Amino acid sequence: MEITVSHYIVLSAILFAIGVYGVMTRRNILVVLMCLELMLNACNLAFIAFSKLHGGMAGHVFILMTITVAAAEVAVGLAFVVAIYKQRQSLDIDLLKILKG
Amino acid sequence: MDLSTVFQSTSLIVPEIVLMLFGMVILILSPIVKNQKNDYFLYVGIAGVVLSFVLNLGRFNSEAIAFSGTLRIDNFSAYFNSLFLFSSLVTVLIAKDYLKKNTPYINEFYALILFCTSGMMILASSVEFMTLFVGFEIMSIAVYILSGFDNTSTKSTESGIKYLVLGGFSSGILLYGIALLYGATGSLYFTEIISNFSASPMYIAGISLVLAGFVFKIGAVPLHQWVPDIYQGAPLPVTGYMSVAVKAAAFAVLLRIVLDLAILPSGYLLIAVQVVAVLTMVIGNIAAIYQSSVKRMLAYSSVAHAGYILVGVAALIADRSVGGQGILYYLFAYTFMNLGAFAILAYLSREDRDCDTFDHIAGIWKRKPMTAVALGVFMFSLAGIPPTIGFFSKYRIFLSAVESGQSFIAVIGIVASVVSAYYYLKVLVYAFMKQDEYGFGSHKPVSSVAITVLAIATVFFGIIPAFSWELAVEASKNLLAIVY
Numbered sequence: 001m002e003i004t005v006s007h008y009i010v011l012s013a014i015l016f017a018i019g020v021y022g023v024m025t026r027r028n029i030l031v032v033l034m035c036l037e038l039m040l041n042a043c044n045l046a047f048i049a050f051s052k053l054h055g056g057m058a059g060h061v062f063i064l065m066t067i068t069v070a071a072a073e074v075a076v077g078l079a080f081v082v083a084i085y086k087q088r089q090s091l092d093i094d095l096l097k098i099l100k101g
Numbered sequence: 102m103d104l105s106t107v108f109q110s111t112s113l114i115v116p117e118i119v120l121m122l123f124g125m126v127i128l129i130l131s132p133i134v135k136n137q138k139n140d141y142f143l144y145v146g147i148a149g150v151v152l153s154f155v156l157n158l159g160r161f162n163s164e165a166i167a168f169s170g171t172l173r174i175d176n177f178s179a180y181f182n183s184l185f186l187f188s189s190l191v192t193v194l195i196a197k198d199y200l201k202k203n204t205p206y207i208n209e210f211y212a213l214i215l216f217c218t219s220g221m222m223i224l225a226s227s228v229e230f231m232t233l234f235v236g237f238e239i240m241s242i243a244v245y246i247l248s249g250f251d252n253t254s255t256k257s258t259e260s261g262i263k264y265l266v267l268g269g270f271s272s273g274i275l276l277y278g279i280a281l282l283y284g285a286t287g288s289l290y291f292t293e294i295i296s297n298f299s300a301s302p303m304y305i306a307g308i309s310l311v312l313a314g315f316v317f318k319i320g321a322v323p324l325h326q327w328v329p330d331i332y333q334g335a336p337l338p339v340t341g342y343m344s345v346a347v348k349a350a351a352f353a354v355l356l357r358i359v360l361d362l363a364i365l366p367s368g369y370l371l372i373a374v375q376v377v378a379v380l381t382m383v384i385g386n387i388a389a390i391y392q393s394s395v396k397r398m399l400a401y402s403s404v405a406h407a408g409y410i411l412v413g414v415a416a417l418i419a420d421r422s423v424g425g426q427g428i429l430y431y432l433f434a435y436t437f438m439n440l441g442a443f444a445i446l447a448y449l450s451r452e453d454r455d456c457d458t459f460d461h462i463a464g465i466w467k468r469k470p471m472t473a474v475a476l477g478v479f480m481f482s483l484a485g486i487p488p489t490i491g492f493f494s495k496y497r498i499f500l501s502a503v504e505s506g507q508s509f510i511a512v513i514g515i516v517a518s519v520v521s522a523y524y525y526l527k528v529l530v531y532a533f534m535k536q537d538e539y540g541f542g543s544h545k546p547v548s549s550v551a552i553t554v555l556a557i558a559t560v561f562f563g564i565i566p567a568f569s570w571e572l573a574v575e576a577s578k579n580l581l582a583i584v585y
């Protein structure tokens with residue numbers, strides 16, 4: 001079977017869905033951050049596939065931007081993880097409920 | 102693209118570059134300077150914002166395209182940039198008093214505000230998705246850090262990580278939407294996306310995901326649950342900044358996208374915006390009534406105000422000749438009144454605790470009568486009672502809904518804003534009629550100047566709106582005149 005562009009699109013959609021599911025259900029902040037990365041990387045895969053389809057470079061360049069942004073986001077996220085772990089000795093999302101009305 | 106084009110494009114974004122350079126100077130020099138007691142970097146930050154503001158004034162009444170058509174600099178972006186720069190200036194001034202003793206990293210705070218504002222300015226000028234995404238993330242990541250800025254407070258870090266996870270989630274959705282639009286049309290430019298339009302499922306899914314990403318950022322129902330948590334946990338000046346500037350930036354892009362890309366199926370789009378606007382107004386206002394924390398109350402009130410602005414968006418979709426001015430003017434008005442409300446909360450906060458519950462504002466009238474009067478001005482304005490700017494802007498928004506033939510939505514909006522008067526006036530009941538039990542923070546000279554300016558502007562533009570209204574009309578003309 002030949003692998004075509006549409007296979008990559010389906011794969012990226014599946015990866016994106018796994019990422020969304022993970023962000024919604026996982027209880028550990030680190031795993032949630034990993035699932036966010038998965039979402040962004042699914043987008044990267046889609047960009048590459050579409051770039052191949054249309055034959056332009058815009059998709060390739062966009063990925064460089066996305067990778068940078070994802071790295072910055074995770075750097076900030078890990079800083080928060082450290083601050084939260086220092087305060088509570090736990091990374092369980094269910095403990096983040098001080099703020100409520 | 103030769104070198105002179107690059108220079109020419111670069112010269113067009115000097116206000117953004119100035120902000121970034123000043124931010125970097127603060128970041129690089131602040132660890133070197135030994136004497137942390139002095140406010141050198143506050144002055145550097147203020148100088149950066151003011152310089153950028155002055156340079157931005159030169160953008161009014163000019164039109165230019167920079168960086169091979171990715172940035173469009175016109176009245177529209179100049180108008181929004183002035184709002185962002187003004188609100189960042191006020192935020193820096195309030196933060197100076199508020200953060201002084203709480204945190205050792207105050208210089209980084211100024212730098213982050215400058216970076217965040219430059220991201221917003223790029224966002225307001227962008228007409229291409231790559232630029233849009235980069236501007237969006239420069240803004241977002243800086244705001245994540247700002248909302249979790251006080252790392253000694255469990256509330257602040259909790260607010261920071263929640264905002265990061267949910268904001269990252271929304272930017273993932275936005276990015277996937279952009280990828281689908283790119284797949285459907287083969288371009289990232291708004292112009293080319295619209296000229297390659299086809300009613301394919303991929304295009305519609307893409308535009309829906311992009312809109313969902315922005316609905317999250319403006320905090321409209323159904324993606325509004327993050328707003329109260331994050332507004333309550335973030336440091337007060339940051340909350341004011343988020344509620345005003347981040348929301349205005351998201352609306353700026355939303356307007357461009359709604360007007361340019363979401364042409365079809367516009368019948369569905371109109372219904373969707375109407376439903377979201379009504380739900381946002383109703384749920385925001387009802388939830389605000391039940392809050393015991395003033396911060397959360399103002400957070401839900403900012404959800405409700407997003408709903409009023411969405412009424413204007415619905416009017417704009419139905420009839421392009423009305424609506425735009427109202428939205429732009431509303432964001433202008435909202436900048437003054439909401440920043441003012443949060444500035445007063447920051448002003449009343451003590452070092453050991455924020456001004457949070459209604460009891461904390463009880464009895465201001467006896468202790469600080471001028472602050473109480475200013476609070477009254479802002480609450481009246483938020484509730485839309487004349488002669489304040491809030492009344493005029495709400496009048497314009499609902500008038501545009503009526504003019505575009507959607508009177509029912511205007512009626513719902515008016516009823517909702519009557520309901521909102523209940524919780525705004527409740528603040529004043531506590532401020533003027535109750536006895537003070539807790540005591541307030543010490544006098545903060547810089548904040549009080551900022552509050553005075555905001556309060557005077559709120560009343561002044563309410564009585565004489567002509568000048569500011571003209572600006573909004575000009576800027577919206579520019580938005581509509583773009584022919585792709």
